[in-house]
Amino acid sequence: MSSPIQDPKIIQIGFIVRDLEATKQQVARFLDVPVPPTVSSGEYEVTQTVYRGEPAPLAQCHMAFFDFGGLQVEFIEPNEAPSVWRDHLRRHGEGVHHIAFGVKGINKAIERCEQWGMTLEQKGEYRRGNGRYAYLNALEDLKIFVELLESDE
Amino acid sequence: MSSPIQDPKIIQIGFIVRDLEATKQQVARFLDVPVPPTVSSGEYEVTQTVYRGEPAPLAQCHMAFFDFGGLQVEFIEPNEAPSVWRDHLRRHGEGVHHIAFGVKGINKAIERCEQWGMTLEQKGEYRRGNGRYAYLNALEDLKIFVELLESDE
Numbered sequence: 025m026s027s028p029i030q031d032p033k034i035i036q037i038g039f040i041v042r043d044l045e046a047t048k049q050q051v052a053r054f055l056d057v058p059v060p061p062t063v064s065s066g067e068y069e070v071t072q073t074v075y076r077g078e079p080a081p082l083a084q085c086h087m088a089f090f091d092f093g094g095l096q097v098e099f100i101e102p103n104e105a106p107s108v109w110r111d112h113l114r115r116h117g118e119g120v121h122h123i124a125f126g127v128k129g130i131n132k133a134i135e136r137c138e139q140w141g142m143t144l145e146q147k148g149e150y151r152r153g154n155g156r157y158a159y160l161n162a163l164e165d166l167k168i169f170v171e172l173l174e175s176d177e
Numbered sequence: 178m179s180s181p182i183q184d185p186k187i188i189q190i191g192f193i194v195r196d197l198e199a200t201k202q203q204v205a206r207f208l209d210v211p212v213p214p215t216v217s218s219g220e221y222e223v224t225q226t227v228y229r230g231e232p233a234p235l236a237q238c239h240m241a242f243f244d245f246g247g248l249q250v251e252f253i254e255p256n257e258a259p260s261v262w263r264d265h266l267r268r269h270g271e272g273v274h275h276i277a278f279g280v281k282g283i284n285k286a287i288e289r290c291e292q293w294g295m296t297l298e299q300k301g302e303y304r305r306g307n308g309r310y311a312y313l314n315a316l317e318d319l320k321i322f323v324e325l326l327e328s329d330e
Binding site: 056 | 179180181182184185186187190192194200203204206207208209245246247248250252269270271272273276293315316318319320321
């Protein structure tokens with residue numbers, strides 16, 4: 025069986041944090057770069073978040089992004105509503121949550137990952153519907169969540 | 178203050194696992210590549226491991242390495258002796274432990290990281306003394322361990 029990911033190149037590492045403002049200040053200090061803006065995941069009308077098979081209109085987060093020499097590193101502060109992000113914070117505390125891969129045709133890619141043995145836990149839209157993501161639980165086999173990212177541009 | 182790392186490009190992500198043989202089989206299946214060899218950290222005569230300021234002759238691990246599209250991903254199974262690896266497993270379970278950066282002049286780099294606010298937790302030699310590493314605890318500020326890697330070649 026070929027890889028469930030078309031291009032198994034890690035394009036992003038995602039961290040879950042409790043205090044995004046404090047962490048992004050420290051990371052900017054570490055890289056000696058300007059502090060990046062904080063971005064909201066947006067309202068449910070845009071995100072259409074589905075968590076464990078159910079619509080999750082309250083699940084939101086704030087994010088900030090850095091470039092570590094060509095690799096995007098994302099820091100995510102979840103709100104209190106149930107989500108993969110909040111669940112990670114509750115179970116494991118702060119730290120790395122996922123590695124991300126770029127895909128074309130996310131529904132087919134999700135299916136291939138499920139056939140491989142991962143479990144879809146959350147999906148949604150971003151950038152006003154011009155991109156979408158899916159988080160697949162691969163903790164048992166790969167010891168991490170795999171995120172699929174599809175961008176229309 | 179400039180970055181404590183000369184080149185803040187992530188060259189490696191390191192995972193701690195309980196069963197390296199099982200995990201490397203799964204990762205090879207995920208990437209659709211041959212299963213890589215398992216490498217031992219080696220004996221203390223080579224590693225000269227120092228853990229929390231004290232010689233740690235019993236601290237050892239087994240490792241396997243993969244290339245995720247240009248990024249090295251390391252999986253580490255520690256033995257039972259105290260080490261940063263064993264400590265991570267005890268406190269956090271399996272998962273991502275560190276991100277690594279290449280440096281020249283590791284002692285100076287360690288010093289810069291300590292001045293920045295990190296704490297040196299472990300260091301040692303590898304490849305028969307042709308390379309050396311240091312693990313710096315940056316959990317409070319960066320939510321992860323930073324590894325410095327210096328290779329003589």
